[in-house]
Amino acid sequence: METSADRPLCLVTGAGGYIGGRLVPELLAAGYRVRCLARSPGKLRDRPWAGEVEVVRGDVTDPASVGAAMRGVAVAYYLVHALGTGRGFEDTDRAGARVFGTQAAGAGVRRIVYLGGLTPAGVPERELSPHLRSRSEVGRILLASGVPTTVLRAAVIIGSGSASFEMLRYLTERLPVMVTPSWVRTRIQPIAVRDVLRLLVGSARMPADVNRAFDIGGPDVLTYRDMMLRYAAVVGLPRRVILPVPVLTPRLSSHWVGLVTPVPASIARPLTESLRHEVVCRENDITRYVPDPPGHPIGFDEAVRLALKRVREAEVATRWSSVSAARAPSDPLPTDPAWAGGSLYTDLRERPVHAPPEALWRVIEGIGGENGRHPPPLAWSVRGIADRLVGGVGTHRGRRDAHRLRVGDSVDFWRVEEIEPGRLVRLRADIRLPGLAWLEMYVGVDDTGRTRYRQRALFHPHGLLGHTCWWSLSPFHALLFGGMARNIARTAERADGHGLGDGTPPPGRTASPAVRRTG
Structure with a gap:
């Protein structure tokens, strides 16, 4: 042997x-x-x-x-x-x-x-x-x-x-x-x-x-x-x-x-x-x-x-956990130089949330459709109208189930590409873009036990038009992506009865267990 x-x-x-x-x-x-x-x-x-x-x-x-x-x-x-x-x-x-x-x-x-x-x-x-x-x-x-x-x-x-x-x-x-x-x-x-x-x-x-x-x-x-x-x-x-x-x-x-x-x-x-x-x-x-x-x-x-x-399969979006899935020989590796793998633009937002992870997850899993849209409806609708004008799907597809998400589900102009219950949702944009776009929403807990919301938007540009698209919209990223992160955190805190949405507990109220453990 x-x-x-x-x-x-x-x-x-x-x-x-x-x-x-x-x-x-x-x-x-x-x-x-x-x-x-x-x-x-x-x-x-x-x-x-x-x-x-x-x-x-x-x-x-x-x-x-x-x-x-x-x-x-x-x-x-x-x-x-x-x-x-x-x-x-x-x-x-x-x-x-x-x-x-x-x-x-x-x-x-x-x-x-x-x-x-x-x-x-x-x-x-x-x-x-x-x-x-x-x-x-x-x-x-x-x-x-x-x-x-x-x-x-x-x-x-x-x-x-x-x-x-x-x-x-x-x-x-x-x-x-x-x-x-x-x-x-x-x-x-x-x-x-x-x-x-x-x-x-x-x-x-x-x-x-x-x-x-x-x-x-x-x-x-x-x-x-x-x-x-x-x-x-x-x-x-x-x-x-x-x-x-x-x-x-x-x-x-x-x-x-x-x-x-x-x-x-x-x-x-x-x-x-x-x-x-x-x-x-x-x-x-x-x-x-x-x-x-x-x-x-x-x-x-x-x-x-x-x-x-x-890139086509969205593997460019490295998981928050950094767990390495099986890779083919032609795939990029996380240890490749930063200039390898083509351009990938990223907008990262992270906020403390004064609510349990379960409350934050319910908001993330319920995003879109009749449950509410983040960013606000006006920005969402304007982008949808623009997409419909060029033959895209727009933003009115809603969602199949108001409370649960499954891989493959449509969420307005997004499609669920990956889901880890209680932890991560990755959406891929179905609208017409000069490139590929993803949105990741993640529920985490920091070293002090506080709930944290992490949000990452990724864009893999297609040609010069793709690069131009990202940089022309970059002045509005704080409004769109920053507003989205802020609204999701506030919605989770309101639903759980905690916080003012700015990282502090409300006056006269006891902080949630997650906040209390921060000392």
Whole structure:
């Protein structure tokens, strides 16, 4: 009978990064044990898989910590790079790769797996962009380490959270008309993150005599312009007007990207410099060792749909409890950079309520229809009339049950998307908007035992019009969202006979038990 000790142990560096953080659960699902090497182990504490792996402290440039982490390891994944750390990142990458290869050889590691960058055919390494040159050099160092090594070379990875994909997303969504650098004509062979992870996991089982690099890519070869146009088509945006000009150098391009997107310039600049190179697979030998299952490799359009699926299903609205549901490899993670996952505007309101949680919940569950509307009827009606004028549902659908809510119920122009009885209601707007909108209402209790009402409005804009819509209405958010939170709290207090709606109990009355516990 196989025990956990019989399963091969994989070492993953870069588990806090985009690929590493998604590879760990895939390795666990494939039956491997996993050890993660991290400079700051505490940063992995909130990962959904944290309790299933061993985390050790160390740095790839420190031989002692890497050597200790290699003990008992069968397969070592090198998924770190110094991109974004400023000048000298090539030296850091070089030093880390040498330490990693030397320590892996000394520990008897069976295989190293490295994810590098796809390089253009016929271009000497010295003429590559610094980003691609460093990736290529790291691959060569690991291949010469004496440990059988698999180097996977990929171009643009399509998945929410990938820096290259986020650049593509923001540029396309925010600019209906673009004056672009000439590199938008460069041919690229993108690959879905699901295929990258599948090939990384499969590489662990390669025969011992395999020590080489493999080009990996999806089925489509596209220019960057093609990718922007196809992204717009998948998302449903109007066709983008793209006007390439030759005067934008890589340096100017990175500043242009920095103005339009939230991707940091320290990352955007080396990526845009690399886009001047044509990166297309020259071979597909990887399939000899890791065969493609049905439906793979995933095409560009489907990869984009998968990358955006979480947004469509409202998973962007992270639960108040921060409980992590099962995620697909292309989903964003809570630990991704703040600029990943597309734009999500948030209006957060929180108020103490001098009434028991049950009283507040009754008000939340009874919102809308004939029971009352928050914000006041005038604001509600004006928005409904505007929606009806453009063919929407308006605000007069009411609700099926005056006292109970169920998932799928309509509440005026909202629809119940999620409900946790006594705790949380999430509504999705059914009205016509240039984007997706949700409203969350939450019943909580603070550390002192006081009831608290939390309200969060979220808006995922669709194109430039969506961004404009949010910011044009932002001066009225205090009236709409603030008024709604205030009215719900006051209604709960009046219904329970407590408070004045401003956080203080009424004169001459005894505070509710929840208030009394505050001291």
